[in-house]
Amino acid sequence: MRENDFFEEAEAADVWARQQEALNTDLIERVHAGPLKSATDVEIAVPLARLVHDEYRNRGTENNPRISVHESRAVMAALRAVLKRLGVDFRPPFFDFDGFYSYWKNNNGSNSWQARRQMLSELFDPLHEQLADLEVGTVASTLADPVTSHPRTGWTRVDEEITELRRHFQNARTEQDYRNVGNDCVIILERLSEAAYVRDRHLFDGEEEPPVASTKNRLERVIEVDLAGSENAALRKLVRAAIEQAQGVKHGATINRRYAGVSADSVILLANMLRRITEGSQTA
Structure with a gap:
């Protein structure tokens, strides 16, 4: 799977508008609930971790994420659930966009996009590395x-x-x-x-x-x-x-x-x- 697989086409506001993307909330809920038949937890966790990282970074820098505050909570919860099934310890200090906003305000990130990117990198980069190691072990070459x-x-x-x-x-x-x-x-x-x-x-x-x-x-x-x-x-x-x-x-x-x-x-x-x-x- 890839990050974009968690999105689906949504109806545009009018016939002249560009095609919109919407989070596939049904898929996110199914990932949260338990393993899927169509993909292993590792196959899900790798792109989902990338999605969460990218969307929180977009919220903290350009302020144009593709998902809402409610959806930011849902994708983080789904990620934590699938990681728990994989035995991966992941304890973020925030659970949605609002929490991330409070976190960066309290940690000298109010006036620095780079500081916010660094906060997320320190949290997610080790996770990406750990998941990459797990994924290598699941795919016979x-x-x-x-x-x-x-x-x-x-x-x-x-x-x-x-x-x-x-x-x-x-x-x-x-x-x-x-x-x-x-x-x-x-x-x-x-x-x-x-x-x-x-x-x-x-x-x-x-x-x-x-x-x-x-x-x-x-x-x-x-x-x-x-x-x-x-x-x-x-x-x-x-x-x-x-x-x-x-x-x-x-x-x-x-x-x-x-x-x-x-x-x-x-x-x-x-x-x-x-x-x-x-x-x-x-x-x-």
């Missing part, structure tokens, strides 16, 4: 595994999407299923574009930062900067080949298991190579 002893890259949004990719590939049987695997690969490329490209390091003077969707441009710059020098020429060639293969899913159809699997393997390996390269560049 039929795709490439990295040689490293660590089962995840450490980029939580990348890891969440890779786990979703593995799950979809395991269950894929039809041409449409394999196209969806290709869509997962594209999403992972964009998550990598977000995670590996660091503006302060990879954007040159006088340039305009390319959008996240320009994955090839951003990842090429990561390679150019973090693998500079003649001694890294062969490695640059290898990583660029992986980028080209992964990028192929944007332009070609992954219509059967072979091509979908190769594309998925390429994206997973690229994620692990980029993580190793960027870690090395930070310590060099």
Whole structure:
């Protein structure tokens, strides 16, 4: 599951208005009540934790969450319920938007969006990490595994999407299923574009930062900067080949298991190579 799966289309105010999204309160209530037949608690908890984090951050910074105060209480309660079933200890100091408002007022967050974001990061980032570890253990791999002893890259949004990719590939049987695997690969490329490209390091003077969707441009710059020098020429060639293969899913159809699997393997390996390269560049 993904975060948007907890929302459904709602009727617009008039025929000219943009399509609206509404929280699927029936799904939230069923998650709160007990395990679902359609998904495991881990599969539910990962995107639900991301939803709660994002909506509370939107409330604390831009003040434009997609959910109401009442719904903020419902999603937090559902998250706590599913985490309890998983044996994950999660004790937030607030339970709805109003509580979060009081919390940041009492903890020097009144005049600082960054302070509010930091409060939420300190609360949710360890939870995302713990859930990612649980999720890795629930999905048997039929795709490439990295040689490293660590089962995840450490980029939580990348890891969440890779786990979703593995799950979809395991269950894929039809041409449409394999196209969806290709869509997962594209999403992972964009998550990598977000995670590996660091503006302060990879954007040159006088340039305009390319959008996240320009994955090839951003990842090429990561390679150019973090693998500079003649001694890294062969490695640059290898990583660029992986980028080209992964990028192929944007332009070609992954219509059967072979091509979908190769594309998925390429994206997973690229994620692990980029993580190793960027870690090395930070310590060099």
